[in-house]
Structures are given as structure tokens and as C-alpha cells.
Amino acid sequence: MAEAMVSNAAAPEGVxxxxxxxxxxxxxxxxxxxxxxxGDLRNGAYDRVITVFLGDYVDRGLDSRGVIDRLARRDFPTPIVTLRGNHEDVMLRYLDNPALLDQLVAFGGLTTLASYGVDASREMTHGGAPAVLKAFLERFPDSHRRFLEETALSAEYGDYFFCHAGVRPHVPLAQQDPGDLMWIRYEFLGYRAPFEKVIVHGHTPHARVENLANRINLDTHAFKSGVLTAGVLEGRQRRFIDTGG
Structure with missing residues (x-):
């Protein structure tokens, strides 16, 4: 657990x-x-607690099904808000279009298909991309599809704005394009001036948390590094807990 740091940005009082x-x-x-x-919930006093998941639940790692199943059941120590990442964006579009199989695969989706028991190579041999999607839909629970469809693009609490990828500079937060919230990188990451609120995001892997004045990047490359990170925002304090390497 990283030591607490004090910022001018604040979470809502008591949250x-x-x-x-x-x-x-x-x-x-x-x-x-x-x-x-x-365990951390036992530390300190607060009136309300919430966990915001920043998206990219699927692909690359071996158990996308297990991740979605747990989050769809809201099986977590706190109430949760689940945001949509670019990988969920691709997956949702793939559910209605077998032609997007190549894009899904390029994003590491073979492991997602396998976690649902789909052998993509075998299905391709028997019927091409439509057969792969058919096999996937036969094994993809309705509750998992509803979970993906109900993910939000952003959330705001106090002086913090949460999204998957980031925001476009010089565009009001209330007018951000959905595609930018899920996909933007360089225009956002290179911007050093303040935004309306501190942006809490993932999407761009980094060796460690980027705890900056205008943004906090919590993507610590979990599927490869073994380090999944949570930022803890309380009052004007920021601290971080993770799974270790």
C-alpha cells in the first residue's frame, strides 16, 4: 500500500x-x-463507500468469463459502478457482427472466447467467422450481455471524473465524445494543464500508477505484471493498494 498523498482535489465529504x-x-x-x-474497509471512518471499475474487463488474460460473472453479480465488498472500456466496446459490437472477429482477435479476444469454451480454430474450420460467433452466443449468458450493455461511459464524484481512456482537452467534460472516453490516448496523455476535474482513468499501461496533478492512471498492466491496482480517494487524500507483482 502506498502512503497517502494530499491533493487539492477532494472526494465528496464522508465518501x-x-x-x-x-x-x-x-x-x-x-x-x-x-x-x-x-480489509481496507476496516481502516478509518466514512459515511459512504463506492468502487468504480474503469473498464477493460475482458481479453488477454485467461478468465474473462470469471471477471464478468463476478462483476455482473455485483460480488464485491462495496457497491460498484462499472465503466466501459474499449475492449468492451469491441466485444459489444462483435456480438452483432461476425465480421469483427479479426478485430476481436487482434485485441486478445481468443482468450475471451476460450474462457467461454469456444475453440475458435475448430469453429473456423467448420463454418468460418459466423460459426465462431454462433458458438460464442450459445455459451454467452444473457446476464453477461446485460452487464456489458449497462456499463457507463463515465462517472463523477467530487473533484474527480472517472472514465476508461481519458478526455479530449478543451472540450467540456459534459460534452465529451463517447469514443474519446473509451479510446483516446496521445492528445490526452500529453496534456499538462488542469482539466475541469482530475481525470481518473486506465487504458494506457504503465509500470506504476501515474499520480499527477491533472490525472491518475491506474492501468498497471495487470494481465502481464500481476499488479492490479486500486486508487483510494478520500477527502483530499490519495493512496493506492495493489496485488503485488
């Missing part, structure tokens, strides 16, 4: 916010971080 970066199929790390959050 503790946990924000969790990109999971990418690592249900094992989600389990471990949930245990850490549960």
Missing part, C-alpha cells in the same frame, strides 16, 4: 472511493484485490 484499473481477464487478481479492499 471513500476505490477506483480499479484494467483487469483484462485476470479473475485471480480481482479476487485478491477484493480481499485487500475488504
Amino acid at each position: 471513500r472511493i476505490y477506483a480499479i484499473g484494467d483487469i483484462h481477464g485476470r479473475a485471480d487478481l480481482l479476487d485478491r484485490l477484493a480481499q485487500s479492499v475488504d
